[in-house]
Amino acid sequence: EEIEELSICKDAQIMIEKAEKDGVVTVWDRFKAQQPQCTFCKQGLSCRNCSMGPCRILPGKERSLGVCGANADTIVARNFGRGVAAGAAAHSDHGRDLLETLDAVANSDTQSYEIRDVEKLIRIANELGIKTEGKETLQIAKELADLLLEEFGIKKGNIGFTMRAPEVRRKLWDSLNINPRGIDREVVEMMHRTHMGVDQDPVSLLLHAARVSLSDGWGGSMIATELSDILFGTPKPVESKVNLGVLKKDEVNILVHGHSPIVSEAVLTAVRDKNNIEMAKAAGANGINLAGLCCTGNELLMRQGIPMAGNHLMTELAIATGAVELVIVDYQCIMPGLIPAMNCYHTKMITTSPKAKFPGAEHIEFNVRNARTQAQKLVEMAIELYKKRDKNRVLIPVEPVPMMSGFSNEAILQALGGSLAPLLDAIKSGKIRGVAGLVGCNNPRRKHDYCHVTLTKELIKNDILVLGTGCSAVAMGKAGLYMPEAASLAGPGLSSVCKALNIPPALHVGSCVDNSRILHLCGLVAKELGVDISDLPVAGSAPEWYSEKAISIGLYFVASGVYTVLGVTPNITGSKLVTDLALDGLTNVVGACFAVDTDPHKMAELMINHINKKRKKLNL
Ligand code: BF8
Ligand code: SF4
Numbered sequence: 138e139e140i141e142e143l144s145i146c147k148d149a150q151i152m153i154e155k156a157e158k159d160g161v162v163t164v165w166d167r168f169k170a171q172q173p174q175c176t177f178c179k180q181g182l183s184c185r186n187c188s189m190g191p192c193r194i195l196p197g198k199e200r201s202l203g204v205c206g207a208n209a210d211t212i213v214a215r216n217f218g219r220g221v222a223a224g225a226a227a228h229s230d231h232g233r234d235l236l237e238t239l240d241a242v243a244n245s246d247t248q249s250y251e252i253r254d255v256e257k258l259i260r261i262a263n264e265l266g267i268k269t270e271g272k273e274t275l276q277i278a279k280e281l282a283d284l285l286l287e288e289f290g291i292k293k294g295n296i297g298f299t300m301r302a303p304e305v306r307r308k309l310w311d312s313l314n315i316n317p318r319g320i321d322r323e324v325v326e327m328m329h330r331t332h333m334g335v336d337q338d339p340v341s342l343l344l345h346a347a348r349v350s351l352s353d354g355w356g357g358s359m360i361a362t363e364l365s366d367i368l369f370g371t372p373k374p375v376e377s378k379v380n381l382g383v384l385k386k387d388e389v390n391i392l393v394h395g396h397s398p399i400v401s402e403a404v405l406t407a408v409r410d411k412n413n414i415e416m417a418k419a420a421g422a423n424g425i426n427l428a429g430l431c432c433t434g435n436e437l438l439m440r441q442g443i444p445m446a447g448n449h450l451m452t453e454l455a456i457a458t459g460a461v462e463l464v465i466v467d468y469q470c471i472m473p474g475l476i477p478a479m480n481c482y483h484t485k486m487i488t489t490s491p492k493a494k495f496p497g498a499e500h501i502e503f504n505v506r507n508a509r510t511q512a513q514k515l516v517e518m519a520i521e522l523y524k525k526r527d528k529n530r531v532l533i534p535v536e537p538v539p540m541m542s543g544f545s546n547e548a549i550l551q552a553l554g555g556s557l558a559p560l561l562d563a564i565k566s567g568k569i570r571g572v573a574g575l576v577g578c579n580n581p582r583r584k585h586d587y588c589h590v591t592l593t594k595e596l597i598k599n600d601i602l603v604l605g606t607g608c609s610a611v612a613m614g615k616a617g618l619y620m621p622e623a624a625s626l627a628g629p630g631l632s633s634v635c636k637a638l639n640i641p642p643a644l645h646v647g648s649c650v651d652n653s654r655i656l657h658l659c660g661l662v663a664k665e666l667g668v669d670i671s672d673l674p675v676a677g678s679a680p681e682w683y684s685e686k687a688i689s690i691g692l693y694f695v696a697s698g699v700y701t702v703l704g705v706t707p708n709i710t711g712s713k714l715v716t717d718l719a720l721d722g723l724t725n726v727v728g729a730c731f732a733v734d735t736d737p738h739k740m741a742e743l744m745i746n747h748i749n750k751k752r753k754k755l756n757l
Contacts, residue, residue: 229357
């Protein structure tokens with residue numbers, strides 16, 4: 138296979154070739170070895186939820202029912218529901234870690250963390266009904282932590298941040314009985330419903346899946362975002378660099394990979410320590426270079442301007458540069474394939490979470506109390522490893538590309554002069570025709586980054602402002618779309634707005650849990666206009682998604698009223714009922730649905746048509 142067919146990125150293409158030469162097996166090699174993949178699983182038609190099975194359904198044949206009697210519709214809906222539950226669990230459990238950190242700070246139980254954004258702490262506490270006047274910061278933090286801890290379990294009423302959705306939307310959720318209650322509760326209930334002999338009704342299962350996803354978007358993920366801002370600072374526009382060129386030939390290179398900022402922020406503090414830099418110099422290096430991969434990279438980039446080495450499919454290739462001393466990971470999206478890859482070099486992978494251990498990696502556990510000392514240990518380890526680097530095997534393939542980041546909603550509001558009015562005016566006048574959220578992963582089924590970049594270019598050309606998160610954001614950054622100069626690729630309206638505000642036509646709004654920022658913004662705009670989110674000229678897309686988290690994200694956008702175009706078909710095609718609901722029927726239920734297309738030009742067309750339709754309805 139031609140390397141150009143695997144990725145549009147120069148750094149990836151060069152490194153795939155080097156990986157092959159160095160004997161590194163990559164995700165593409167393993168993907169090939171897995172062909173042909175199981176068509177039952179692909180359609181969602183296999184079930185192993187009990188030990189009378191596993192069952193595989195052949196619709197219309199003698200094998201049209203599982204041993205228990207479950208049919209294709211039930212099995213497809215159950216499998217989909219469990220995927221949503223796993224994705225929501227991942228985001229929300231990450232949110233819980235931030236919450237436990239806030240709780241530890243509030244109770245003076247840690248010296249490794251502090252509250253960096255007191256103003257936001259007070260704002261969020263007030264929003265959730267906590268009286269803050271005359272109270273000490275730590276007291277407010279304690280009350281906020283206590284209140285949010287309840288959101289995870291059984292509480293009376295709904296998840297607090299759902300109040301950020303307009304009232305019509307909340308009423309719709311109530312009428313459908315999908316307004317999320319406790320965060321953990323919805324995930325547990327999905328596991329219950331999908332046990333053999335519980336919920337067999339595909340519509341009922343899908344509605345609960347929607348409720349699970351809403352508990353992620355307006356619950357676990359939103360808590361993760363807001364508490365990360367309170368603990369580590371609310372992002373402000375910042376310039377940094379992206380692609381494998383951010384690795385440095387003459388410095389100790391440390392990569393952080395995973396999702397939570399708890400570990401990566403502690404590592405950053407140690408990396409910036411002057412004594413450590415001196416130690417690195419004594420070891421013959423010019424300094425210590427920290428760079429990110431995937432979403433914990435996005436967290437550091439958004440708040441601290443730390444450069445980004447790459448997204449999901451770049452992780453093995455980063456190791457193949459031969460220039461990486463340590464890869465420090467927490468959890469999610471970390472391919473176990475990194476272990477044999479790093480064994481080809483002097484590189485070491487360190488796991489830090491009790492929830493994510495990898496045989497072959499060294500486990501150095503982080504908790505709220507020891508984070509500083511553990512991070513110090515890791516930096517010293519990286520400096521030692523630098524001495525073992527084989528300089529003849531190092532290849533840093535390209536020069537890095539500049540990118541802007543840090544567009545939290547607070548920062549966007551500030552760029553607009555403190556109110557949403559200029560954005561709404563631009564939308565009303567048609568200078569900006571609409572807003573698109575581009576999110577999600579890479580997937581070896583698709584040419585790496587091709588859909589993210591092509592779709593973004595199409596959208597901005599049509600005067601649609603693009604907000605990017607996760608691995609999609611990294612792709613846009615690498616393509617130069619996150620610089621104000623990219624306004625020249627935008628349509629005349631969007632371009633004029635960008636020039637006036639000196640912002641790029643595509644904005645980096647964060648990691649995957651930060652999709653909650655997009656939900657929040659939709660809620661603010663809808664309230665301001667006095668309409669539902671489903672009335673707004675907005676659309677979402679996950680053009681190269683792979684993970685269960687992305688399924689949850691896609692569904693909470695749809696259940697919140699945002700039309701969402703997927704570039705990879707979910708495993709639901711074995712049920713016509715479920716597929717029809719997802720691609721059409723949901724519109725009558727929640728005012729939005731999914732679409733699937735693999736061609737980014739067609740995806741753009743779908744999104745643009747949708748936005749035009751919504752504009753017309755609003756008489757714009
Ligand atoms: O949470 S975009 S590959 S890194 S799942 Fe994973 Fe997908 Fe990347 Fe971030 Ni999100
Ligand atoms: Fe088969 Fe039913 Fe058991 Fe699933 S739950 S494995 S369909 S018997």
